[in-house]
Amino acid sequence: MSQPTTAISPTRTADFSEWYQQVVRAAELAEPSDVRGCMVIKPWGYGLWENIQHTLDGMFKATGHKNAYFPLFIPLSYLAKEAQHVDGFAKECAVVTHHRLEVGPDGNLRPAPSSLLAEPLVIRPTSETIIGATYAKWVQSYRDLPILINQWANVVRWEMRPRVFLRTAEFLWQEGHTAHETEAEALEETNKMLGVYATFAKEHLALPVYTGEKSAGERFPGAVQTLCIEAMVQDRKAVQAGTSHFLGQNFAKASDIKFLSRTNTQEFAWTTSWGVSTRLIGTLIMAHGDDDGVILPPRVATSHIVILPVVPKEETRAAVLEAAHNLANSLRAVIYHGSPLRVEVDARDISGGTKSWEWIKKGAPLRVEIGPRDLEKGSVAVARRDRAHKEKTFPSMGDFVAQVSDTLDDIQATLLARATEYRDAHTVRIDSKEDFYAFFTPQNADKPEVHGGFALAHWNGSAAVEEQIKEDLKVTIRCIPTPGQIPGAEEPGFCVITGEPSPRRVLFAKSY
RNA sequence: CGGGGCGUAGCUUAGCUUGGUAGAGCGCCUGGUUUGGGACCAGGAGGUCGCAGGUUCGAAUCCUGCCGCCCCGACCA
Numbered sequence: 001m002s003q004p005t006t007a008i009s010p011t012r013t014a015d016f017s018e019w020y021q022q023v024v025r026a027a028e029l030a031e032p033s034d035v036r037g038c039m040v041i042k043p044w045g046y047g048l049w050e051n052i053q054h055t056l057d058g059m060f061k062a063t064g065h066k067n068a069y070f071p072l073f074i075p076l077s078y079l080a081k082e083a084q085h086v087d088g089f090a091k092e093c094a095v096v097t098h099h100r101l102e103v104g105p106d107g108n109l110r111p112a113p114s115s116l117l118a119e120p121l122v123i124r125p126t127s128e129t130i131i132g133a134t135y136a137k138w139v140q141s142y143r144d145l146p147i148l149i150n151q152w153a154n155v156v157r158w159e160m161r162p163r164v165f166l167r168t169a170e171f172l173w174q175e176g177h178t179a180h181e182t183e184a185e186a187l188e189e190t191n192k193m194l195g196v197y198a199t200f201a202k203e204h205l206a207l208p209v210y211t212g213e214k215s216a217g218e219r220f221p222g223a224v225q226t227l228c229i230e231a232m233v234q235d236r237k238a239v240q241a242g243t244s245h246f247l248g249q250n251f252a253k254a255s256d257i258k259f260l261s262r263t264n265t266q267e268f269a270w271t272t273s274w275g276v277s278t279r280l281i282g283t284l285i286m287a288h289g290d291d292d293g294v295i296l297p298p299r300v301a302t303s304h305i306v307i308l309p310v311v312p313k314e315e316t317r318a319a320v321l322e323a324a325h326n327l328a329n330s331l332r333a334v335i336y337h338g339s340p341l342r343v344e345v346d347a348r349d350i351s352g353g354t355k356s357w358e359w360i361k362k363g364a365p366l367r368v369e370i371g372p373r374d375l376e377k378g379s380v381a382v383a384r385r386d387r388a389h390k391e392k393t394f395p396s397m398g399d400f401v402a403q404v405s406d407t408l409d410d411i412q413a414t415l416l417a418r419a420t421e422y423r424d425a426h427t428v429r430i431d432s433k434e435d436f437y438a439f440f441t442p443q444n445a446d447k448p449e450v451h452g453g454f455a456l457a458h459w460n461g462s463a464a465v466e467e468q469i470k471e472d473l474k475v476t477i478r479c480i481p482t483p484g485q486i487p488g489a490e491e492p493g494f495c496v497i498t499g500e501p502s503p504r505r506v507l508f509a510k511s512y
Numbered sequence: 513c514g515g516g517g518c519g520u521a522g523c524u525u526a527g528c529u530u531g532g533u534a535g536a537g538c539g540c541c542u543g544g545u546u547u548g549g550g551a552c553c554a555g556g557a558g559g560u561c562g563c564a565g566g567u568u569c570g571a572a573u574c575c576u577g578c579c580g581c582c583c584c585g586a587c588c589a
Contacts, residue, residue: 007550036581088589126589160587167588220589243589275589312547353549360549371548381548390549512588 006291007361013450016235023285024164026361027294037162037169041278044362045165047302048281049172053152054339055204055300056174056276059196065148065176070131072154073121078129081254088221089125092158094169096121123156128222128247128273131177132255139259139269142181146189150176165282166239166512173277179257179269183248186270187225190246193274194227197242200276205284206297206415207231208423209241210454210486210507212479217466220273224248230478230507232423233286236453238478238509241283244274282512287419293361295385297415298336298408303344305331305404306364308355310371321347324370327380330401336408360389365411368400382407386414426453429505436496440473440510454478454509456486458502460495469497469508478507 008026012019024030029045032038041049057067073096080086097120098111124130135147156170176193180186194211201207209229219226223245231241252258252268261267288295298304309324311317328343335341344364346355352369359367369381369392380400381392384407395403430436439455442448452475459465459477469475483490489505 085589091587157588214589218589223589226589240589245589310548351549351551352547353551355549357550369548373548383549392548 007293007357008291011291012234012289016450019291020282020286020289021164023289023294023361027285027363029281029285029294030164032164035169037159039164039168041172044302045281048284048296048300049278051300051302052204052276052280053174056196056200057150057152059200060150060174060176063148063192063196065150065178067151068149069151069153070127070134072124074124074127074130076120076122078133078255079122081129081132082222082251085128085222085251085254089157093125094123094156094158096123124153125155125157126273126275127151127153127155127175127177128251128271129255132251132257132271135177135179135269135271136255136257139179139257141260142262142267144259145179145181145269146185147177147179148189149178150174163282163512165285166279168278171278173275175273175275178272179252180271181259181261181267181269183270186248186272187246190225190227190244190272190274193272194229194242194244197229197244197274197276201229201231201241201280202416204297204299205280205287206299206412206419207241207283207287208416208420210479210481212481212485212507214243214479215463215466215477215506217463218476220245222247222250222254224250228479230509231283231287232419232426232454232509233283233512234289234422235286235450236426236509238454238507238511239279239283239286240478240511241280242274242276245272247271247273288415289363292389294363295415296363296365298365298412301342301363301365303342303364304336304408305341305343305366305368306359307343307345307368307370308352308359309345309347310352310369310374312372316372316375319375320371321345323375327368327370327397327401330397331404334401334404336405341404356383356389360385365408366404384411386411386418423454428453428455430455430457430496431493433497436508437473440475440508452510454507456481456489456505457496457508458493458504459506460498460500460502462498465495465497473510475508475510478509478511480504480506 008019008022010018027044028042030039030041033040097117098115099117100112100115101109102112104110138144138147152174154170154172159167159169162168178189180189198209198211201209209231211229214226214228220243225246227244228240229242231239233239249268249270251271257269258266259269285294288297307324307328309320311320324345328345331341331343348355356367363385365385367383374380379394379396381394382400383392430439436455436457440452442451466477481489493502494500495502
């Protein structure tokens with residue numbers, strides 16, 4: 001039977017949204033669960049998260065943070081303490097109201113009316129309030145500050161329109177929560193952690209990101225300032241890949257985090273919070289995948305290398321398998337960016353072609369075939385996931401092991417270069433309303449083709465203009481880019497919609 | 513919550529208009545032939561046709577109600 005030319009159907013250009021779902025499935029990263037909006041993260045996908053966790057955790061510790069863990073349940077009254085905060089999250093909260101089940105009159109299990117909680121508990125959508133309440137107890141003096149804590153946790157936000165990895169009702173993330181003596185120190189923390197995220201995205205996920213500040217309309221509920229990193233994926237939409245919030249004294253006042261200052265006055269602490277989630281995995285898939293599946297950046301790949309023993313004749317099986325395992329062990333002795341290489345031997349007795357395609361779809365950076373002819377020559381057949389799937393090289397085993405780190409780094413660099421090129425090719429400066437609307441309007445309204453991108457345009461700073469653009473085009477201000485990042489972005493001009501004066505360009509895009 | 517669509521094997525689905533006791537492809541299992549890029553042959557397992565009720569001699573098919581899912585909108589730090 002003839003196979004399609006691509007492993008994933010439909011292709012990215014034919015139907016990006018459907019392509020994404022098919023890739024997630026074909027790569028065995030995750031699958032929908034029986035609970036609406038929730039996903040089962042499978043080993044190949046969870047391995048990515050573990051690697052992301054491991055690296056970020058190291059970066060957090062290197063910047064002075066420690067891990068702790070706070071409760072999943074938040075008393076309703078805590079959430080209500082910060083007015084904007086509760087407004088922002090009220091519509092998407094899962095609430096626990098009972099603590100016992102019983103068999104009801106109809107014979108079905110039901111929450112026991114007698115077990116109604118005096119105060120409902122909210123399953124955390126984020127932990128500012130419960131952590132704030134805790135910090136209030138911990139802080140007495142300026143000597144108790146700063147508090148620099150992170151937690152790895154799950155949170156629940158009852159999303160109307162879930163999307164695997166990108167927006168699920170329950171997701172995994174980390175949330176950093178810090179409290180400081182001064183505003184300047186808290187601001188510095190907010191910026192520092194944004195920098196950690198940007199570095200991590202670029203160096204480990206091979207995602208070029210723009211850093212910047214959210215407009216008031218897009219700000220975290222209760223924050224004074226929300227900073228973010230914004231990535232572009234291959235349908236040219238933006239993904240907010242991480243955020244860092246300067247919370248001012250809002251949550252300190254709500255939670256009563258007070259301390260006696262150096263001058264013997266009662267002061268409220270200045271707090272921050274910052275987080276990234278399993279959404280990073282969705283971003284990664286959409287940014288790097290191709291029509292044959294996902295392509296994992298080596299630095300976070302679940303496995304770096306998969307070894308595929310080729311066993312055409314039964315009498316060579318034992319020798320080939322032994323050689324495969326020996327090669328795997330040699331590779332595992334290689335330290336790649338501080339950790340042993342992650343190597344898998346796929347000795348399943350299925351056809352070689354099928355096996356190869358599985359690993360292509362799963363995006364393993366390197367596939368290594370080893371068969372009887374290689375044994376004779378002492379070589380291996382190596383295929384890179386960032387190259388055409390038939391393209392192979394045939395280094396000696398020794399050379400392969402000696403150069404494998406460089407090869408992986410080269411794949412990593414290629415992915416970053418490709419993603420950067422793609423983003424830059426679709427980031428444009430726009431100076432007229434006509435061009436702006438044309439840029440974000442698909443040719444085919446019924447079945448929109450991949451269009452648009454990032455538009456750098458002037459804005460008068462008004463929420464009304466922001467609202468109008470959102471209404472007309474579903475386009476939002478992704479961020480006010482960090483000064484110095486985009487050449488010329490800080491030159492003054494005139495609002496692309498109203499023609500009023502504007503101090504600088506901001507980044508517009510459709511987003512997930 | 514409003515508008516539209518759909519529920520048939522693990523997945524994709526045919527059959528429904530015109531009622532007659534369920535078929536295919538992929539996947540899975542067994543045996544054989546194969547094997548350096550998605551193999552082939554033969555045999556086999558697997559379905560209360562979303563649920564409940566109604567009409568009928570007879571319902572996957574017609575009717576009613578319910579449930580679930582998908583798409584569009586609303587919503588989405």
